[in-house]
Amino acid sequence: MPEKDYINRTIIKLRRKYGKDELVAALNTQLSEKDVEIGKLSSEIAFLEDKADKLTKEVLSLSGKLKFHENKWESAKIECRKEELYQHQLKDNSRLRKELKELRLKYNDVFAKLIYLKNKNE
Numbered sequence: 001m002p003e004k005d006y007i008n009r010t011i012i013k014l015r016r017k018y019g020k021d022e023l024v025a026a027l028n029t030q031l032s033e034k035d036v037e038i039g040k041l042s043s044e045i046a047f048l049e050d051k052a053d054k055l056t057k058e059v060l061s062l063s064g065k066l067k068f069h070e071n072k073w074e075s076a077k078i079e080c081r082k083e084e085l086y087q088h089q090l091k092d093n094s095r096l097r098k099e100l101k102e103l104r105l106k107y108n109d110v111f112a113k114l115i116y117l118k119n120k121n122e
Contacts, residue, residue, distance in 0.1 A: 011023070
């Protein structure tokens with residue numbers, strides 16, 4: 001409300017100072033200047049929105065590339081881990097083969113003693 005009072009008082013002063021036509025011309029000039037300023041600001045907004053869209057698309061593109069590289073990194077880590085586990089399994093298999101060989105020898109010894117004792121008792 002205070003703005004309207006100020007504007008009304010200013011218009012009354014201007015009417016006293018200038019004629020009706022001069023007042024209308026001055027107000028039209030002000031309106032034209034404001035329209036030009038609004039046009040500039042609108043074009044600035046459109047430019048910034050376009051720039052924001054481009055940046056958003058670029059970020060999405062980079063995000064996709066990042067996910068691709070993360071997936072690549074994950075698969076490399078998995079491959080490395082698979083190789084570790086494979087080597088561990090080979091060592092474990094080798095250990096089990098040696099243990100099996102020793103157990104077969106013990107089995108053969110025990111079996112031979114059993115046969116010897118059976119034959120001795122008969």
